[in-house]
Structures are given as structure tokens and as C-alpha cells.
Amino acid sequence: MWRGGRDFDTVEIPLPEPGPGETLVRLTAATVCGSDRHTVNGRREAPCPSVLGHEGVGVVVSTNGGHLVDGSPVSPGTRVVFGVARSCGRCEICMRGLTAKCTSVQKVGHESFESDWPLSGTYASHILLREGQAVVPVPSSLDDGVAATAGCAVATVMAVLERAGDLSGRRVLVNGLGMLGLVAVAAARRRGAAAIIAVDPNAARFGLAQGLGATPVSSETGDAGTVDVSLELSGSPTGTRSCIDALGIGGTAVLAGSVSPVGATEVDPEWIVRGWRTITGVHNYEPRHLQEAVEFLESVGDDIPWKDILDGPIMADQLAEEFRRNDVQRLRTVVRM
Structure with a gap:
């Protein structure tokens, strides 16, 4: 206890x-x-x-x-x-x-x-x-x-990806290569993402992300470019900013890492409106996501x-x-x- x-x-x-x-x-x-x-x-x-x-x-x-x-x-x-x-x-x-x-x-x-x-x-x-x-x-x-x-981790990623929508042929940014981030990289690849850009200040995790099919970019010096989907899994204000700024026309940012107060992030409403962009959040998951998590681990778990x-x-x-x-x-x- x-x-x-x-x-x-x-x-x-x-x-x-x-x-x-x-x-x-x-x-x-x-x-x-x-x-x-x-x-x-x-x-x-x-x-x-x-x-x-x-x-x-x-x-x-x-x-x-x-x-x-x-x-x-x-x-x-x-x-x-x-x-x-x-x-x-x-x-x-x-x-x-x-x-x-x-x-x-x-x-x-x-x-x-x-x-x-x-x-x-x-x-x-x-x-x-x-x-x-x-x-x-x-x-x-x-x-x-x-x-x-x-x-926890895998079911939450299933909920995040559901919110992100179809990833087939999409360019995806994954910010934060903790447990959720690495699972997200593996799942995004399985769902047909054309490119996966992985960002984290911990360079030691880049090798793991590369092995799962991602292109690592340093959060200190790199630029993820423009993406169709961004997944923020670190909870850092810098990561949130990067995930929003990277969105191209029609892009979607799913924020799941900010589970404690991190301060406000400014967003220009006109930029969202004219660009048909979406910013959404996910916290925890629904029962179906737990079922999907087990199925995911059973089918591709050996790749992780x-x-x-x-x-x-x-x-x-x-x-x-x-x-x-x-x-x-x-x-x-x-x-x-």
C-alpha cells in the first residue's frame, strides 16, 4: 500500500x-x-x-x-x-x-x-x-x-488514432517517444501512414523509433515540416506548439500528453478556419479501444x-x-x- x-x-x-x-x-x-x-x-x-x-x-x-x-x-x-x-x-x-x-x-x-x-x-x-x-x-x-x-498506454493510443482518422497515405508527426509515442509509431505504420516523423529531446529513443519505421527529428534543432496529422504525446508546451504549427491544409492535431496544467498556447482562429484544420484532445479511452489494444499487441506486438x-x-x-x-x-x- x-x-x-x-x-x-x-x-x-x-x-x-x-x-x-x-x-x-x-x-x-x-x-x-x-x-x-x-x-x-x-x-x-x-x-x-x-x-x-x-x-x-x-x-x-x-x-x-x-x-x-x-x-x-x-x-x-x-x-x-x-x-x-x-x-x-x-x-x-x-x-x-x-x-x-x-x-x-x-x-x-x-x-x-x-x-x-x-x-x-x-x-x-x-x-x-x-x-x-x-x-x-x-x-x-x-x-x-x-x-x-x-x-493504459496501448488503449490510449488506439483512442488517439481513432480521433486522428484515416492515416493511409498521410504524413504523420509523433511528438514524444515515450511508451505511447513508440506504440503510436508502430500503429501509424500499420495503418498505412506514408511517412512518420518522430520528435523527442531524448536522442537515445530515436533508434527505437527508427526501428519501427519513423524518421527521427531532434526537438531542439529539427523541423518536422508540414504534416497531415500530428499526435502530441509528451505533454510539453513546446510539443503542443510544434504539433499545431506543423499542420497543413485539412490537418488534424490530436493532443493527448497534456494531462496536467502546462499553460496556454495561442492559436489564430483565422488560421484554423481558412486551413480547415482540427485541434482535438483525448484523455483515457473507451472499452472498444481496450479490445483493439489487445488485438494490436497480438498482431504486431513482436515488432515492438x-x-x-x-x-x-x-x-x-x-x-x-x-x-x-x-x-x-x-x-x-x-x-x-
């Missing part, structure tokens, strides 16, 4: 019986996402004490009428990944198809241990999945660490250099030490539960 700062300890509680629509999952692995590090380092607010972690994979122990995204019933023994958001499905926003923005949304790894959902995070032996939470089966061909990324992306595995009792590290090089650390 996370107690604040870099303070973690282990507690034992009785396993809950699933309520209506709920499913109890025994976790086999979780991954340490960059946002978890931001929480522990005080850059992002979170309830405390809590069970952190929101990317995970596990095996169904029991269920009380739980359903998979495709509508079929959940079965004990099924290996699954799950959505980060639990939504009511009844409010006006949910009815509009934006369940990630539900008026009563609850999120994996973001709920107080003292709330009505104590087992809500992935840094635990078990997680209780609630009614209104996406659940998708995982094929045995996917390693635990790879499968876990579906629940996981050995250069995933660190570990470590054991759950090493989490405190992991969050004290100052030498983190890889994008995810796998935690065996």
Missing part, C-alpha cells in the same frame, strides 16, 4: 466477494507507468493511503455476473486485462459514448484505500473489477508485461522492441526501492505480483 511519498508497506485484508457485475482477479503482473512515478514524486495529486498502479494483467478468480467487452460472460480462470475507468453507463456523458468522462467515474490506482473500492490498484495480489469497467481476455501468446500495457522498453521483473516488495531509483532508462518496469 502507498502511504505517501516513497513510503510503501504490505497489508493483508480478506478478499472481497464480488457484488453484482463485479469480478475478482488475481494479478500476475503490473507495470510501473510514468504517471505512477509522478504521483510518488508529488507532481500529481492522489488519495492516500491507496493501492497505486493502473496497468495490470491477471486471472479471474470469481465473478458475480461480470461481462467482457464483447458482451459474453466472464469465466473464472480467464486471463484478462481491464480498463482504467469504471463508469456508470447511465449519465448524460456516458450516453454520449464518452464513458471515460462519466460524471461519477472511478479510476484504477486512483481511489482511496478507505473508500468503497479499496482493492482498486494493480500493486496488489488481487483487484476487484467493478460493474461498468471494461474487461478483455488476453491470449497466451502475450507475455505478462506486454499484456499489461494494453490497459520490448526488451528495450520493459525493465525488470521486480517483486512487489521491491516497489519502494523502484520508486527511489534515479537511473530509470526503460519506459516500463514489470512487477510480479
Whole structure:
């Protein structure tokens, strides 16, 4: 359990019986996402004490009428990944198809241990999945660490690309070569992009992007040129500016990295209007995107250099030490539960 700062300890509680629509999952692995590090380092607010972690994979122990995204019933023994958001499905926003923005949304790894959902995070032996939470089966061909990324990074990229539209024959800019950026490069290539320009201040990640089919450009010295689609996945004000400025006539910029305040970016409305340009945002994803994420990993996951992306595995009792590290090089650390 996370107690604040870099303070973690282990507690034992009785396993809950699933309520209506709920499913109890025994976790086999979780991954340490960059946002978890931001929480522990005080850059992002979170309830405390809590069970952190929101990317995970596990095996169904029991269920009380739980359903998979495709509508079929959940079965004990099924290996699954799950959505980060639990939504009511009844409010006006949910009815509009934006369940990630539900008026009563609850999120994996973001709920107080003292709330009505104590087992809500992935840094635990078990997680209780609630009614209104996406659940998708995982094929045995996917390693635990790879499968876990579906629940946040990969599903978010699927939502971003849906918002970007058809990429066939398009020139695409990907700004930010973290976990989302590298997945976006691989997915854009698979969706027929004519050219993919990858931008990041970390030159060490350029080799990974090149291996996935991108042309790397330094964010300090380079120019991405004019593009049809730009994907901003870094959250930096400079990246946002670059993604907007690079849009050609009819271009679309999808902003997904700015999940904390970064200040205002000026945009000339006339430039948008006369150029038929679109600027839109994506935060989290819908259940269908989690299904697409698993299918994507199953079909092209071997193209992604996981050995250069995933660190570990470590054991759950090493989490405190992991969050004290100052030498983190890889994008995810796998935690065996």
C-alpha cells in the first residue's frame, strides 16, 4: 500500500466477494507507468493511503455476473486485462459514448484505500473489477508485461488514432517517444501512414523509433515540416506548439500528453478556419479501444522492441526501492505480483 511519498508497506485484508457485475482477479503482473512515478514524486495529486498502479494483467478468480467487452460472460480462470475507468453507463456523458468522462467515474490506482473500492490498484495480489469497467481476455501468446500495457498506454493510443482518422497515405508527426509515442509509431505504420516523423529531446529513443519505421527529428534543432496529422504525446508546451504549427491544409492535431496544467498556447482562429484544420484532445479511452489494444499487441506486438522498453521483473516488495531509483532508462518496469 502507498502511504505517501516513497513510503510503501504490505497489508493483508480478506478478499472481497464480488457484488453484482463485479469480478475478482488475481494479478500476475503490473507495470510501473510514468504517471505512477509522478504521483510518488508529488507532481500529481492522489488519495492516500491507496493501492497505486493502473496497468495490470491477471486471472479471474470469481465473478458475480461480470461481462467482457464483447458482451459474453466472464469465466473464472480467464486471463484478462481491464480498463482504467469504471463508469456508470447511465449519465448524460456516458450516453454520449464518452464513458471515460462519466460524471461519477472511478479510476484504477486512483481511489482511496478507505473508500468503497479499496482493492482498486494493480500493486496488489488481487483487484476487484467493478460493474461498468471494461474487461478483455488476453491470449497466451502475450507475455505478462506486454499484456499489461494494453490497459493504459496501448488503449490510449488506439483512442488517439481513432480521433486522428484515416492515416493511409498521410504524413504523420509523433511528438514524444515515450511508451505511447513508440506504440503510436508502430500503429501509424500499420495503418498505412506514408511517412512518420518522430520528435523527442531524448536522442537515445530515436533508434527505437527508427526501428519501427519513423524518421527521427531532434526537438531542439529539427523541423518536422508540414504534416497531415500530428499526435502530441509528451505533454510539453513546446510539443503542443510544434504539433499545431506543423499542420497543413485539412490537418488534424490530436493532443493527448497534456494531462496536467502546462499553460496556454495561442492559436489564430483565422488560421484554423481558412486551413480547415482540427485541434482535438483525448484523455483515457473507451472499452472498444481496450479490445483493439489487445488485438494490436497480438498482431504486431513482436515488432515492438520490448526488451528495450520493459525493465525488470521486480517483486512487489521491491516497489519502494523502484520508486527511489534515479537511473530509470526503460519506459516500463514489470512487477510480479
